[in-house]
Amino acid sequence: MMHRKALDGFRWDGIDHLPYKEEGSVPFKDISRQVLLSAPELSGELRYFEMGPEGFSTLERHEHMHGVMIFRGEGHCLVGDEVRFVRERDLVTIPPWTWHQFRATAGVAFGFLCMVNTQRDKPQLPSDTELEELRTNPTVRAFLDGEI
Numbered sequence: 001m002m003h004r005k006a007l008d009g010f011r012w013d014g015i016d017h018l019p020y021k022e023e024g025s026v027p028f029k030d031i032s033r034q035v036l037l038s039a040p041e042l043s044g045e046l047r048y049f050e051m052g053p054e055g056f057s058t059l060e061r062h063e064h065m066h067g068v069m070i071f072r073g074e075g076h077c078l079v080g081d082e083v084r085f086v087r088e089r090d091l092v093t094i095p096p097w098t099w100h101q102f103r104a105t106a107g108v109a110f111g112f113l114c115m116v117n118t119q120r121d122k123p124q125l126p127s128d129t130e131l132e133e134l135r136t137n138p139t140v141r142a143f144l145d146g147e148i
Helices: 128-134 138-144
Strands: 029-039 044-056 066-072 074-079 082-087 091-094 100-103 110-117
Touching: 044 100, 066 074, 074 091, 074 138, 082 138, 100 110, 100 138, 128 138
Parallel strands: none
Antiparallel strands: 029 044, 044 110, 066 091, 066 110, 074 082, 074 100
16 A cells, blocks of 8 residues: 655655656746656556646647646646636546647646556657647637737
């Protein structure tokens, strides 16, 4: 059995508070991650990501699916060609090979739990052509430009 006591500030006992990704490797802002559970026998990993009031994750896609639960605050998420307002306890499913990004757009910290496969592929970033195609949707363009 494992028990990790919840601490103040959306941290957990014995869990490292890590950078989201290597600084300068891809575009992101003011976001961190914590791996809460990595269990090969479950074939899954539960992670907690938190971003500051104007933070955002990387625009990316993968061959693996994501299950996300908004755990703290509110913001917006892009999944494919849809932008949705999300808040605490909302659930978001991200299908394989679907562009996705989360943004703290409400001026408050924004955190989410993310369940993924233990063994998974590396994220792909959009090419200039793919980004241009995404931006043809006015709502997606406004999201990517930080106007939503």
